[in-house]
Amino acid sequence: MPAQPSAKRPRTSRHYAIIGAGMAGVACARTLQQAGCRVTLLEQADRAGGRTRAVQTACGSHDAGAQYFTVRDARFAQALATTPGLCRPWSVSTVRVLDGAGRVVSAAPPPGESHWVAEPAMDALVATWAAALAGLRTQCGATRLSSSHGTWHVHTQAGDIDGFDAVLLALPAPQARALLQASGIQTAWSGALAQVQMAPCWTLMLGFAQAVRPGLTTLGPQWNAARSTHHRIAWLARESSKPGRAQIERWTVQASPEWSAEHQGDSPQRVQDKLTRAFAEITGIRAAPSDAQALLWPHAQTQTPLGQPFVWDAAEGLGACGDWCLGHRLEDAFVSGLELALALVERQV
Missing domain, CATH: 3.90.660.10 (Polyamine Oxidase; Chain A, domain 2)
Structure with missing residues (x-):
């Protein structure tokens, strides 16, 4: 999925933690990685896919x-064209x-x-895109977030991971709220999640x-x-x-x-x-x-969606994306993750 021509590359390689390897998280991670950022994508399950999961x-x-x-x-059509033959119309x-x-x-x-x-199966699309990511870590669900001296730490089931410039939550809105509450964190957009x-x-x-x-x-x-x-x-x-x-x-x-x-x-x-x-x-x-x-x-x-493609708190270095920002379609998740990543690259934050 090529980066958009208007996006500026960051002056330094920032390190983002993205929590949740469904469509939104993977779309966000791919876009940031292609723009030269470091990305660690953390997923609680044993594989990427989120709600495209196949059993x-x-x-x-x-x-x-x-x-x-x-x-x-x-932009979704352009991204799908990078993996020709993987998706077909269901007649x-x-x-x-x-x-x-x-x-x-x-x-x-x-x-x-x-x-x-x-x-x-439906999860093949997200799994294929995730396979190209250098920083995917599965069976690594986040339990708490903390920060010190401008650096974020993600506490997971598999241990603590340190050294992030920002954390992006690609989780369902209720799960994102629960993680923030467990971490004792209040952001500029925390209240908005309660409306979803x-x-x-x-x-x-x-x-x-x-x-x-x-x-x-x-x-x-x-x-x-x-x-x-x-x-x-x-x-x-x-x-x-x-x-x-x-x-x-x-x-x-x-x-x-x-x-x-x-x-x-x-x-x-x-x-x-x-x-x-x-x-x-x-x-x-x-x-x-x-x-x-x-x-x-x-x-x-x-x-009830949020009504905007993503949320971002520049002061805290915290953002969130997901289909719930725009609607309930898989395509909404892709657009949300993509637009959050593009906004971060454009703002060089």
């Missing part, structure tokens, strides 16, 4: 978080809207807009090993993706219909924000049972799945 099961992979992405910003002719009984209410695609996915609302999401992943394409046309409905007005389920997708995926029939089901919030404290097994019944009601697929898993995203979808 591997006995029946194949599931895109457990982001299902697809759009390309509306020219969903229509995304249907279903009622609680599985009846089609409407079936109109957004005009002229493609649904893009990475191969072989993010909803949880329970995701159900179902595999049917007895149903394998292309011998089987489909199992159940003749559509591959749908939104639903069912009180439990908001989205359903046939994973095996996405390009570059294994052909064993697999479905990813995402619960509604309201239902997810109501059942946030339930066990995965209880959620799995409830969502599987709702899935059968909507799709008519009543065969027992050979594999089933439920996963909770505590901060899955932005309900």
Whole structure:
């Protein structure tokens, strides 16, 4: 992802800590690194990806978080062109809207807009971009921040890391707030984070090993993706219909924000049972799945965004970015991380 022509290179190589290796963090880190800055990217999980995470099961992979992405910003299109062939359109002719009984209410695609996915799973895009970063450290979640004499220290699960000129939080807004509070830090933008609302999401992943394409046309409905007005389920997708995926029939089901919030404290097994019944009601697929898993995203979808692409406190050397700054799309996360990095390079801070 080339740096923008208008960006100025910093006079000295500053060292940034970026906490969170999802799309926003990786986009920010790549841009800063390409502008000549030192970057250490810290990720709590064992790999980069954030909410593009894919879950591997006995029946194949599931895109457990982001299902697809759009390309509306020219800079995002330019970045995708640096990894040709990694992403392809998902040929969903229509995304249907279903009622609680599985009846089609409407079936109109957004005009002229493609649904893009990475191969072989959604997290491949972020992972590929992250692989080019010199300072990626996984299984290294931040627990506290501190500063002394103008230098930042990040305390992590794997030990303390010192010597940063600034710290950038590429985390969901509630997690960023919690980290600041645990660190006893109040910034110029701390209060703004409290205005951001993010909803949880329970995701159900179902595999049917007895149903394998292309011998089987489909199992159940003749559509591959749908939104639903069912009180439990908001989205359903046939994973095996996405390009570059294994052909064993697999479905990813995402619960509604309201239902997810109501059942946030339930066990995965209880959620799995409830969502599987709702899935059968909507799709008519009543065969027992050979594999089933439920996963909770505590901060899955932005309900009330910040309304600006990033936040930055020059006096403290603290900033934050993420999809929640602008909306809930994967593209929003990219734009947020990119614009924070460009602003820092332009201001030489």
